[in-house]
Amino acid sequence: MGHFIRLGGPSGCRGGVMTLTGSVMSNSFFLGSPEQGGSPGAAAAEVTRRQSRVTRLLLWLSGANTEILNRFPSDVAKYVGIGGAVLTTSTMAAISCAFALRMALGLNPFFYLILGLAWGFAIMSLDRWLVVSMQRRDHWYQILPVALPRLVLALLIGVVISTPLVLRIFEAEITTELAQMRSDRESEFLATSQTDERGQRITALTAERDQLQNTIDSGASVDVSKDPEVIRIQALVDAKQGEYNQAEQNVVCENEGTCGSTRVGRGPAYAEKVAIRDRLKGELDELKGQLTTAQQNARTAGETTRGAEVTTARSRLTEVSTELATLTAQRTESVDRFRKENGKENGLLIRMEALDNLTAHRPALGLAHRFLLLFITAIECLPIIVKFFISIGPPTDYEQAVALDGRSRLRAEEERIRQRRADTILENNGLHRRRQLGWEMEAEAVEQASEAALEQYKRRALRLARRNPEQFLFPGSQPVTAGRRDGGRQSDPGGDPVQPPGPFFDGDSGDTHGRWRR
Numbered sequence: 001m002g003h004f005i006r007l008g009g010p011s012g013c014r015g016g017v018m019t020l021t022g023s024v025m026s027n028s029f030f031l032g033s034p035e036q037g038g039s040p041g042a043a044a045a046e047v048t049r050r051q052s053r054v055t056r057l058l059l060w061l062s063g064a065n066t067e068i069l070n071r072f073p074s075d076v077a078k079y080v081g082i083g084g085a086v087l088t089t090s091t092m093a094a095i096s097c098a099f100a101l102r103m104a105l106g107l108n109p110f111f112y113l114i115l116g117l118a119w120g121f122a123i124m125s126l127d128r129w130l131v132v133s134m135q136r137r138d139h140w141y142q143i144l145p146v147a148l149p150r151l152v153l154a155l156l157i158g159v160v161i162s163t164p165l166v167l168r169i170f171e172a173e174i175t176t177e178l179a180q181m182r183s184d185r186e187s188e189f190l191a192t193s194q195t196d197e198r199g200q201r202i203t204a205l206t207a208e209r210d211q212l213q214n215t216i217d218s219g220a221s222v223d224v225s226k227d228p229e230v231i232r233i234q235a236l237v238d239a240k241q242g243e244y245n246q247a248e249q250n251v252v253c254e255n256e257g258t259c260g261s262t263r264v265g266r267g268p269a270y271a272e273k274v275a276i277r278d279r280l281k282g283e284l285d286e287l288k289g290q291l292t293t294a295q296q297n298a299r300t301a302g303e304t305t306r307g308a309e310v311t312t313a314r315s316r317l318t319e320v321s322t323e324l325a326t327l328t329a330q331r332t333e334s335v336d337r338f339r340k341e342n343g344k345e346n347g348l349l350i351r352m353e354a355l356d357n358l359t360a361h362r363p364a365l366g367l368a369h370r371f372l373l374l375f376i377t378a379i380e381c382l383p384i385i386v387k388f389f390i391s392i393g394p395p396t397d398y399e400q401a402v403a404l405d406g407r408s409r410l411r412a413e414e415e416r417i418r419q420r421r422a423d424t425i426l427e428n429n430g431l432h433r434r435r436q437l438g439w440e441m442e443a444e445a446v447e448q449a450s451e452a453a454l455e456q457y458k459r460r461a462l463r464l465a466r467r468n469p470e471q472f473l474f475p476g477s478q479p480v481t482a483g484r485r486d487g488g489r490q491s492d493p494g495g496d497p498v499q500p501p502g503p504f505f506d507g508d509s510g511d512t513h514g515r516w517r518r
Contacts, residue, residue, distance in 0.1 A: 058083030094120025
């Protein structure tokens with residue numbers, strides 16, 4: 001509550017009122033008065049002096065009003081706990097950021113330590129704001145609309161901060177999985193390089209190269225068995241050979257008496273079968289001679305053609321080998337580049353992917369990962385949770401004192417604002433009064449000047465009327481002078497010239513009463 005002291009004399013404050021701020025009263029109320037055995041603030045200063053720097057830091061992080069809190073030692077521990085939670089989350093945030101930068105960018109340790117400290121300070125400031133902005137309400141359910149958005153924000157921050165820490169804890173398993181993932185990706189890439197357009201072209205060129213090389217290695221030798229004429233005659237020889245073999249067998253069995261006439265010895269049947277055999281022998285010999293001739297002709301023609309084929313194969317082999325070497329070099333370069341990039345990939349995203357693969361195939365690891373993630377996230381939300389539970393209980397003496405101090409300061413500020421408004425109104429009223437007084441004085445001066453001018457004109461007009469009454473009675477007549485003419489100008493006894501009534505009366509308009517001219 002504000003207090004006012006009236007100051008006497010014109011030399012005091014404007015309006016004669018000086019406002020005492022509510023802070024003086026509140027300090028006197030909360031920190032002790034001289035009647036209580038000390039100066040205002042002495043007890044709080046003594047308590048603050050005895051506190052360690054860490055305690056003062058934690059109290060500052062909690063957002064507590066140490067000037068009032070030090071008067072209630074039983075509440076100090078609560079706000080030290082809130083400050084400790086804020087400091088814990090900011091420390092974990094700094095460590096998490098340092099791990100993330102090391103895994104993602106591979107910076108110099110000095111840089112990611114500095115950036116980690118900066119990130120920790122930012123999280124500390126944000127958590128402090130979240131804690132300070134949650135104020136006590138009359139009922140616990142009134143805190144929920146205020147606490148829920150802050151809790152959601154704290155959860156998001158907790159997930160972001162906890163992820164690098166979880167990756168660091170499971171680093172050994174993730175490293176093994178990364179090696180397997182790199183091997184699988186390399187195998188997949190190699191298989192793809194074999195089946196793509198370039199790989200198919202390399203396969204076709206390799207087969208063609210081998211065929212051309214076989215052609216060149218075989219030289220001028222010709223396979224006459226593939227000649228059409230040789231094939232035809234060979235078929236006749238084979239058939240005739242079969243007939244001859246059968247005739248030879250008939251001759252033998254006829255001689256032995258096991259077939260034919262069944263008579264042993266050489267009789268007429270035997271002679272007949274010998275004649276058939278001899279005839280077939282002659283036909284077989286003739287066909288063999290034709291086969292030999294056909295083979296010689298085919299060999300001669302094939303040797304000529306084979307030489308041209310070898311020459312063509314050698315020329316084509318050079319082209320095929322050049323193209324094959326170029327494509328193979330390109331594929332080798334592509335594979336080397338992939339292996340290099342695949343080996344360098346070691347950032348956050350691929351580590352998170354490896355962790356997902358591990359948790360998908362290993363349920364125990366997945367369960368441990370989820371609990372660890374929730375635990376670290378809960379720690380990151382700890383300041384909001386602690387402040388929420390403190391806020392739903394009955395108000396402490398410290399909180400009541402803070403509320404009372406706030407209301408006192410608010411009333412004092414309202415009193416100061418009202419006083420400033422009153423001073424402003426008084427100043428505006430005084431200025432308006434001075435302006436109105438000036439206007440009145442100016443109007444009065446104008447009125448007095450007008451009356452003086454009118455009185456002077458009246459005296460002059462009377463003097464002129466006494467000297468020349470005809471001009472006032474008959475405005476259109478000429479004045480008659482007694483003995484002198486001065487061009488219509490006359491002088492009064494005092495010597496001052498008197499203007500005729502023409503300038504003041506308009507005789508041409510027919511107005512017998514006369515009108516003023518400006």
